[in-house]
Amino acid sequence: MRFFVTNKRAGKNPASHLALAIALAAGTAVSMVAVAEPAYAQKKKKKKKEEEPKAEYSKEFIAAYQPLQEIVNAEGNDTTGAAALIPGMLALTNSADEKMVAGNAIYNIGIKSDDRARQLEGMKLMLSSGKVQADQIGRFNFISYQLANSAGDFPAARTYLQAAIDANFTTTNVTADSMRIAMSESYFSEGNNQGGLDYLSQAIAQRKAAGLAVDESWYRRGLSVAYNNQIQPDVYDFVIGWIEDYSSQDNWRDAINIARNLGTFNQPEMLDLMRLGYRLDTFSGKQEYIEYVDAADPRRLPKEVETVIENGYATGRASRDDIFLADSLSTAKSRIASDRADLPALERDARGSSAGLRTVVAAGDAFLSYGQPAKAAEFYAKSLTVPGVDTAQVLTRLGIAQADTGDYGAAQETFAKVEGKRAAIARLWAAYAAEKAAPPAPAVVPALPAAPAGVAADAAS
Numbered sequence: 020m021r022f023f024v025t026n027k028r029a030g031k032n033p034a035s036h037l038a039l040a041i042a043l044a045a046g047t048a049v050s051m052v053a054v055a056e057p058a059y060a061q062k063k064k065k066k067k068k069e070e071e072p073k074a075e076y077s078k079e080f081i082a083a084y085q086p087l088q089e090i091v092n093a094e095g096n097d098t099t100g101a102a103a104l105i106p107g108m109l110a111l112t113n114s115a116d117e118k119m120v121a122g123n124a125i126y127n128i129g130i131k132s133d134d135r136a137r138q139l140e141g142m143k144l145m146l147s148s149g150k151v152q153a154d155q156i157g158r159f160n161f162i163s164y165q166l167a168n169s170a171g172d173f174p175a176a177r178t179y180l181q182a183a184i185d186a187n188f189t190t191t192n193v194t195a196d197s198m199r200i201a202m203s204e205s206y207f208s209e210g211n212n213q214g215g216l217d218y219l220s221q222a223i224a225q226r227k228a229a230g231l232a233v234d235e236s237w238y239r240r241g242l243s244v245a246y247n248n249q250i251q252p253d254v255y256d257f258v259i260g261w262i263e264d265y266s267s268q269d270n271w272r273d274a275i276n277i278a279r280n281l282g283t284f285n286q287p288e289m290l291d292l293m294r295l296g297y298r299l300d301t302f303s304g305k306q307e308y309i310e311y312v313d314a315a316d317p318r319r320l321p322k323e324v325e326t327v328i329e330n331g332y333a334t335g336r337a338s339r340d341d342i343f344l345a346d347s348l349s350t351a352k353s354r355i356a357s358d359r360a361d362l363p364a365l366e367r368d369a370r371g372s373s374a375g376l377r378t379v380v381a382a383g384d385a386f387l388s389y390g391q392p393a394k395a396a397e398f399y400a401k402s403l404t405v406p407g408v409d410t411a412q413v414l415t416r417l418g419i420a421q422a423d424t425g426d427y428g429a430a431q432e433t434f435a436k437v438e439g440k441r442a443a444i445a446r447l448w449a450a451y452a453a454e455k456a457a458p459p460a461p462a463v464v465p466a467l468p469a470a471p472a473g474v475a476a477d478a479a480s
Contacts, residue, residue: 074116083108084120091127098132118148139166157188161198173209177202196222200237212244216253223260235265246277254281255443259450266454272301278443279310290314291415292444295451297327305337308344315388317351321358323388324351362389369398376405380413387416392423411441418448427456 076084087108090101105125112121126141128134142163145151151159164179184198199222206215219241226233238261245254258274275296284292293311296302302311308331317324328348331337337344362385368374369382383398399417402408418433430452437445 075114076117076120077111077113080108080111080113080117080121083111084117084124087124087128091124091131096131096133098128101128101132102137112144115148115150118144119150122146122148135166135169139163139170142166157183157186160186161188161193164201168205168208173205177205180205196226196234200240203240207244212248212250213253216241216245216250216257220253220256233260233264235261238264242277246281249281251281252443255446259446262450263453268299268301271299272296272303274447275299275301278447282440282443284440284444286314286316287412288441288444291412291419291441292447294419295444295448297330299451302331302334302336305331305341305344308337309341312344312347317347318354320384320388321351321354322390324348325355358385359389362386366394369401374401376402376407379405380408383413383416383420387420387423390423392420396420396424411437411439415441415445415448418445418452422448422452422455425455427452431456 083104087101087104090098090104105128108121108124112118122141122144124141125144126138129137129139129141142159146156146159146163160179160182164176164183167173167176167179180198180202184195184202187195188198189195199218203215203219203222206212206218219237223233223237223241238257241257242254242261244250245257254277258277262270262274275292278292279289282288282292289310293307293314296307297311302308308327311327312324315324315327324347328337328344328351331344332339339345365378365382365385369379379398379402383395383402385395386392386398387395396417399413399420402413403410403417414433414437418430418437421427421430421433431449434445434449434452
């Protein structure tokens with residue numbers, strides 16, 4: 020979100036004091052915040068209560084201040100000569116009160132001359148004085164943030180913005196959440212993408228810890244920056260949070276495609292990623308079916324290939340005239356009968372005490388592809404105890420088998436153990452398992468209409 024400073028000229032004040040004109044990006048009207056008067060003006064006032072502290076201004080400061088005051092209070096926007104007077108006034112500015120009115124004058128000179136650097140100079144001086152009213156500190160810091168941000172001084176802008184947040188500053192159109200987004204955007208504008216992602220992640224975590232909803236735009240913004248700059252694993256942090264809070268077929272499709280595009284996956288990894296997309300029914304065209312079939316290979320997993328291609332045909336997402344799919348389906352169908360006939364022997368051999376790693380893993384793969392996840396999980400678990408196992412691959416497929424049996428808790432624990440380039444795939448699968456494990460929303464039973472007046476409900480009828 021971008022915030023802009025709207026410059027408006029401070030009008031002439033008939034009184035002897037200045038008023039600070041503050042225009043917020045929120046579109047609110049100019050707000051006039053009165054500041055203390057110089058000593059020479061106070062003398063014209065009635066005597067105040069003894070306990071009320073008097074403003075402290077030296078005669079030298081007043082003499083240097085008055086010419087600037089006249090420029091600010093004059094009609095029009097002519098600030099000729101103002102810049103030359105400022106250094107002399109600042110040299111005589113010592114007390115907190117002097118800093119406040121000096122900063123006020125400098126800020127308003129900046130307003131009249133449309134000089135944002137001068138406006139920020141004035142704001143800095145006022146904030147440093149300690150004389151800004153407590154209920155205006157957030158407002159002054161927010162405007163300072165706007166000015167520093169427009170000048171490209173992002174570190175200073177963030178300091179002011181954080182002070183505004185800490186002071187609980189808000190307006191109708193400027194919320195605490197929008198300021199947090201602005202903070203992350205400051206990092207992005209500076210080119211510090213990691214800093215912006217870290218801040219945005221922390222803001223999301225804080226809202227979740229407080230039991231508050233996270234706006235979908237927060238996830239999308241972090242995801243966009245992380246994806247476009249290929250920042251990992253941050254991109255998956257935002258992906259997982261996004262699909263957890265905003266699960267939909269379209270969002271899941273995007274999440275899987277992000278992994279496809281960012282990952283340098285070989286066929287075994289791509290197979291397990293496409294398996295997730297298939298279970299979530301995110302395929303939208305024949306290309307996804309082609310990738311799935313290519314990774315599965317009709318010679319190795321004929322039944323799974325047949326099932327996937329037939330689904331593509333049935334849904335109309337894959338055309339029957341695609342040569343690759345047609346040839347793959349033909350190959351798969353020609354092998355299914357013999358492949359299925361070999362399953363009992365493969366199961367027996369894999370359970371043997373002397374079974375080799377290749378046999379045990381092959382049994383897991385075969386039974387997973389034939390829709391028998393319990394047996395697949397048994398063999399994958401066994402293969403993890405055999406030296407030389409591809410731990411990441413087997414853990415991924417063990418988690419898939421566990422999820423297919425409905426043991427979602429065990430699946431999440433298994434996916435959490437996956438490391439290396441498969442970690443991203445496992446995180447997506449874990450999110451899928453968590454979503455499946457979540458209890459369904461309770462059915463909403465409509466209330467019975469109220470009985471007409473004077474008619475008693477008869478529970479026995």
